[in-house]
Amino acid sequence: MSTKVPIVENVLKLNDEMAIQNQRLFQQTGVFVVDLIGAPGAGKTALLELTLRQLKGVLDIGVIVGDPATCRDGDRLAKHSEHIVQVNTGSGCHLDANQIRHAMNKLKLADLDLLIIENVGNLICPVSFNLGQNCKVGMFSVSEGDDKAAKHPNLVVSADALILNKIDLLPYIPFDLECFRQDVAHLNRTAPLLEISVARNQAKAWLDWLTENAKRPEHLTKSN
Amino acid sequence: MHEVSIAESLIALIRRHMPTNGKLIRATVRIGPMHGVVSEAMGMAWNIASSEAGWPAAQLNIITPPWRLRCVSCGRCWAPATVDEHCVCGFTKADIMGGDEFQLDSIEVDCPVKHSKRRSTAGVRARGRTLKKGVNHEHQSSNC
Numbered sequence: 001m002s003t004k005v006p007i008v009e010n011v012l013k014l015n016d017e018m019a020i021q022n023q024r025l026f027q028q029t030g031v032f033v034v035d036l037i038g039a040p041g042a043g044k045t046a047l048l049e050l051t052l053r054q055l056k057g058v059l060d061i062g063v064i065v066g067d068p069a070t071c072r073d074g075d076r077l078a079k080h081s082e083h084i085v086q087v088n089t090g091s092g093c094h095l096d097a098n099q100i101r102h103a104m105n106k107l108k109l110a111d112l113d114l115l116i117i118e119n120v121g122n123l124i125c126p127v128s129f130n131l132g133q134n135c136k137v138g139m140f141s142v143s144e145g146d147d148k149a150a151k152h153p154n155l156v157v158s159a160d161a162l163i164l165n166k167i168d169l170l171p172y173i174p175f176d177l178e179c180f181r182q183d184v185a186h187l188n189r190t191a192p193l194l195e196i197s198v199a200r201n202q203a204k205a206w207l208d209w210l211t212e213n214a215k216r217p218e219h220l221t222k223s224n
Numbered sequence: 225m226h227e228v229s230i231a232e233s234l235i236a237l238i239r240r241h242m243p244t245n246g247k248l249i250r251a252t253v254r255i256g257p258m259h260g261v262v263s264e265a266m267g268m269a270w271n272i273a274s275s276e277a278g279w280p281a282a283q284l285n286i287i288t289p290p291w292r293l294r295c296v297s298c299g300r301c302w303a304p305a306t307v308d309e310h311c312v313c314g315f316t317k318a319d320i321m322g323g324d325e326f327q328l329d330s331i332e333v334d335c336p337v338k339h340s341k342r343r344s345t346a347g348v349r350a351r352g353r354t355l356k357k358g359v360n361h362e363h364q365s366s367n368c
């Protein structure tokens with residue numbers, strides 16, 4: 001005899017439960033956690049290199065960086081901080097809460113003010129997996145084209161801040177900035193859009209947003 | 225391909241709700257277009273994960289609710305073809321009211337002993353076309 005059992009639970013409930021445990025550990029050690037999500041090549045690692053350089057002496061920052069393979073990003077970042085953990089996901093297209101749990105055990109969380117997680121380059125999969133972060137930041141870049149925010153609504157809606165990198169390329173690439181801004185605002189009325197150029201060392205909007213929120217995390221309510 | 229992780233998570237979640245010695249016949253999930261889940265890929269991932277779990281015949285019924293937006297200016301609710309559609313009033317900002325669903329709705333279990341509580345006859349019946357063996361896919365019509 002067959003029976004129907006109503007359930008109504010989040011598909012990724014098990015991951016969410018682990019994320020809540022991570023979040024508790026982060027809270028206990030007083031570290032503010034950012035999940036940085038963007039396509040491969042958007043400039044995530046470059047932005048983190050800049051961030052580690054510029055905020056030296058202001059905030060103690062650790063990074064967990066996820067890539068399918070290699071330790072190249074980890075090596076790049078290790079030049080600027082001793083608190084770097086590289087995670088290789090193999091065929092996995094995102095980081096999950098369990099991987100973060102293992103990675104954070106390798107860090108001295110009590111020494112950190114801020115932990116940035118560079119997620120695997122992908123605009124879809126990482127969005128659904130909570131890691132225990134305080135906020136999600138979605139990163140796009142001019143060279144990807146002006147339609148990418150509209151095509152990836154989940155990331156735009158879930159983000160507490162959005163970054164548009166490589167604005168130095170605006171004169172050379174057809175990119176309708178007004179259209180991009182409108183798409184972002186259409187889907188997310190509260191997240192600021194931070195327009196930056198890591199290559200030109202112009203990332204003040206991001207650095208200000210980051211330091212402001214790392215010091216006053218209660219401002220953010222969206223993630224978790 | 226986060227479908228593989230999703231299928232594995234789903235199986236682990238279902239295990240929690242399975243009565244002892246029960247056999248899974250069907251699971252019904254409700255996944256909005258927001259999550260970028262491809263039904264074909266989900267079907268393949270499900271077939272592997274459910275076989276590994278010991279339920280090779282278990283079907284996955286995927287309900288896809290439509291996008292639903294509410295205009296921030298005039299309050300109109302509508303089901304846009306794509307999520308970037310603006311309201312007819314011309315205003316460009318909207319709240320997402322539907323399309324972001326991501327839940328396991330119910331399971332159907334064959335069990336020698338009757339399942340304890342939580343019995344229900346209500347719920348959504350699958351009417352969708354069969355995409356591949358073991359996977360049903362249903363697009364829901366909208367109302368705001």
Ligand SMILES: Nc1nc2c(ncn2[C@@H]2O[C@H](COP(=O)(O)OP(=O)(O)O)[C@@H](O)[C@H]2O)c(=O)[nH]1
Pocket residue numbers: 038039040041042043044045046047121165166167168169196197198199200
């Ligand atoms: N023109 C330009 N190139 C950039 C900028 N930021 C990063 N890049 C380049 O984009 C490429 C990818 O950067 P990377 O940090 O590895 O991206 P990730 O895959 O997102 O981590 C590198 O060649 C960077 O030099 C920028 O602001 N402008």
Ligand SMILES: [Mg+2]
Pocket residue numbers: 044045046073118
């Ligand atoms: Mg990188």
Ligand SMILES: [Zn+2]
Pocket residue numbers: 295296297298299300311312313314315
């Ligand atoms: Zn309107």
